[in-house]
Amino acid sequence: MSRDRTVNVLTVMLVVLLASGPFLPRWAMFLSTVSLCYGTVVLGMMLLMRTGLVSFGHGLYYCLGAYAAGTLQPFFGITEMSIMIGAAVAVTGAVSALLALLLRKYRDIFFAMLSLAFSMILYGLLVKTSALGSTDGFNVTAETLFGVRIAGTAYERYLIFAVTAFLAWICAMGMLRYLGSHRGRLAEAVRDNELRVEYMGASVANTIHVNYVVSAMLAGLGGSLMAISVGHIDPEMAYWTTSGEFVFITILAGTGNVLAPFLGAAIFETIRSFAYEYSPNTWQMALGITMLLVIMFLPGGLWSLFARTRKAG
Amino acid sequence: MRPLRALSRFTALALATVALAVPAAPALAQDSIRIGLVTFLSGPAAGPFGVPARLAAEAIVESLNAGKAPSPYNAKGFGGSPIELVVIDEAGGATKQVAEFRNLISRQNVDFVVGYISSGDCLAIAPVAEELKRLTVLFDCGTPRVFEEASYKYVFRTRAHATMDAVAGARYLLEQRPDLGAYAGINQNYAWGHDSWADWTAVMSVLKPEAKVTTSQMPKFGAGQYGAEISALMQSGPEVIHSSLWGGDLEAFMLQATPRGLFKRSGLVLVAGEPNLHRLVGNVPDGTIVGARGPHGVFAPKSTLNDWLRQIYQAKAGYAPNYPAYSVAQAFLGLKAAYEKARLEKVQKAIPMGANRNVKEEMEKAYGRPTTEEVIAAFEGLTFDGPSGKVMMKLGKGHQAVQGTAYGMTRTVGGEVRLENIKYYPVEQVQPPEGVNSLDWIKGGLKPGKW
Known part of the structure; x- marks a missing residue:
């Protein structure tokens, strides 16, 4: 899909989401909110994957973002949504900028394992922190949005949904711009041939560093939005299975377009949710079969369906 | 290559559409009471807790629907209306459980929810139940934090906490x-x-x-x-x-x-x-x-209710009930007691003696189902009999059981x-x-x- 067309589709989708929100059934609105949160995280994973790196530890930033937003209330008494989200992005940005110094030296399985190790360290620390409820976690509420009280109002859910959709739109637009920029295009070059990139005069280390920090901040943003919409956070968010879920959605969606992560997340959440309902004993199998089918028939992810249609037409 | 592509495209799309197009609300009998049951069906807690709770819940619902439970629970279902169970797996963590809880209420349209073994899930679900205004009975989780850190109107816990x-x-x-x-x-x-x-x-x-x-x-x-x-x-x-x-x-x-x-x-x-x-x-x-955590399982003193639970559970599972079976029984019997009390109070209050206007409408209203608010009013501070003895809803402003x-x-x-x-x-x-x-x-x- 061409860039201009993606911009149009993104904007149309935002408008459709915002306009249809009040008419959606409550479960569908929540499912969309959760999908948008996941989609934001996976958008960052997509960028990393385009750089040739698979992180099995993005739960670290997802969880860190959620805790950065959630602990503002017990520690500082802050329940303003914009500050919670800002804090999440700032904290994950700072931590990832530091960790990237080490991680950018590794590739492939070593990168995956090292990032997994860092996320499990955070998990271990949080489990030992009884003050934050250990594995039980604690509840999070965003009481106000730009100073206006939203908690407990009739439009609380819609506002959270709208904020999430709007931020996801900004992220997707930003990512689209970034992917088209000089540095953004370097990502795939790094994946294909690092040596050649260095000979061209570009820095592989810098590219990976920047892309890693961007993807971490997106994960932190997704985590804080998830914390606000779900209303509860626990260390499970940093556990390796959560990171694995992000990899799952990234592979399911494909890395062809900035729309893919949101499509993948929406399909993943929908299948999971209906599988819970219709086969409570075998819902995991439904997800596994979907994954198998996608890997066997659509190695480029669900997005390749659209890419191919375009070529054929 | 071409047929394979077509096939692959078709498969993936079909999968997605099946998932999206599955009819959302299943056909339901008008007069049955739908209860969402959330318990571990997979993962480490399924064997010792989740599955015994599910088996017990199913056995209890069958027995209640047949009107075979001993007095004072011998009315069919809840006050004559049959109970329909919607079972959901509790595995997957609090984030997914919050989503599934919302689905249970706005997609499955359950009247009540009975569930949650993990304390983390209970803490996460309680504020959502409050937001969606649906009566939710936590049946097994232990942390005292649920009612010590907050107070809820729509949330009850029918077993004593872990202290x-x-x-x-x-x-x-x-x-x-x-x-x-x-x-x-x-x-x-x-x-x-x-x-x-x-x-x-x-x-x-x-x-x-x-x-x-x-x-x-x-x-x-x-x-x-x-x-x-x-x-x-x-x-x-x-x-x-x-x-x-x-x-x-x-x-x-x-x-x-x-x-x-x-x-x-x-x-x-x-x-x-x-x-x-x-x-x-x-x-x-x-x-x-x-x-x-209570006089459950082998500790339960002999009573007709205890014999009833042991007998129906043994018939269903092939072994004697353990404490999660007793806690789920307490949840269903507590809810039934509250529901029927609310119904009775409604009937008693509704028709003033000597009234001669709108008698038919008033009668119909009185014999209709009690609202969630009426059931809550009856549930708060209620004392009821469970298979392991008396249960008193005396903590958390009448929402937390003690035993x-x-x-x-x-x-x-x-x-x-x-x-x-x-x-x-x-x-x-x-x-x-x-x-x-x-x-x-x-x-x-x-x-x-x-x-």
Whole structure:
């Protein structure tokens, strides 16, 4: 899909989401909110994957973002949504900028394992922190949005949904711009041939560093939005299975377009949710079969369906 | 290549559409009451807790719908309306559970939700139930935080919270070993393990301040291997070991510790050992102190309700019910009692004697279903009979149940683990009174409240 067309589709989708929100059934609105949160995280994973790196530890930033937003209330008494989200992005940005110094030296399985190790360290620390409820976690509420009280109002859910959709739109637009920029295009070059990139005069280390920090901040943003919409956070968010879920959605969606992560997340959440309902004993199998089918028939992810249609037409 | 592409495209699209297009609301009988049941069907908690709870719930609903339960629960279903169960897996963590809870209510349109074994899930669900204004009965989770950190209108918990485990366990232990000098602990490194050990050490420091802690082992959840922990416990030589292990972890620990002779030197207290007891034949030393957070399972005193539950559960599962079966029974019977009380009160209040206007409409309204608010009003502070005795909704402004509890000692007789020397503890000895935080109550000297 061409860039201009993606911009149009993104904007149309935002408008459709915002306009249809009040008419959606409550479960569908929540499912969309959760999908948008996941989609934001996976958008960052997509960028990393385009750089040739698979992180099995993005739960670290997802969880860190959620805790950065959630602990503002017990520690500082802050329940303003914009500050919670800002804090999440700032904290994950700072931590990832530091960790990237080490991680950018590794590739492939070593990168995956090292990032997994860092996320499990955070998990271990949080489990030992009884003050934050250990594995039980604690509840999070965003009481106000730009100073206006939203908690407990009739439009609380819609506002959270709208904020999430709007931020996801900004992220997707930003990512689209970034992917088209000089540095953004370097990502795939790094994946294909690092040596050649260095000979061209570009820095592989810098590219990976920047892309890693961007993807971490997106994960932190997704985590804080998830914390606000779900209303509860626990260390499970940093556990390796959560990171694995992000990899799952990234592979399911494909890395062809900035729309893919949101499509993948929406399909993943929908299948999971209906599988819970219709086969409570075998819902995991439904997800596994979907994954198998996608890997066997659509190695480029669900997005390749659209890419191919375009070529054929 | 071309047919394969077409096929692949078709498959993926079909999958997506099937998922999206499945009819959202299944056809439902107009007069049945839909209850969402959320319990572990997969993962480590499914075997000892989740599946027994599900089997018990299904057996109870069948029996209630047939009107075969003993008095006062002999009306069919809930006040004559049959019950329909919608079962959901609790696995997947709090985020997914919040999503599924919303689905249960706005997609499945259930009237009530009964569920949640994990304390983390209970904490996450309670505010959502409040937001969606749907009566939710937490049936098994233990953390006192649910009603001590917040108060809810739409959330009830029909079993007592976990504080009684440590309080009654320590009282029982000290009755058996009044001159206890040293104890140790082995608990999993997660919220329940931490809380259980924190409660236990707090109670011991009140009831037996001179007893020393030799070691506290915190293996990770699902560790499976306990070689190092067993060595540490053996070296430290405690007289008694406290443990909140459960499920597969408990079984693995017992299988590894018994042959090494750990229990030849040290006694053992298993605060959550009851659900696994029947699987530990040959691997649990005689004299192990076991509790069930309430007089459930083998501790349940004989009564017609208890006989009823044991009989229908045995018929369904093929073995005797353990404590999760009793807690789910308490949830359904409590809800039924509240529902029928609300219905009765509605009928009694509705038709003033001598009224001659709108009699038909008034009658229809009175005999209609009670609203959620009316059921809540009837539920608050309710006292009802469960299979293990009286249950009083007396904490958390009438939303949290209290009950006495029991502890006993194991003795293996002819390939069966039995509990002997069972001692019952009344509510005031094991539960904090209203408005007092559990840990504060323990540290403040366990002063019995007024009930």
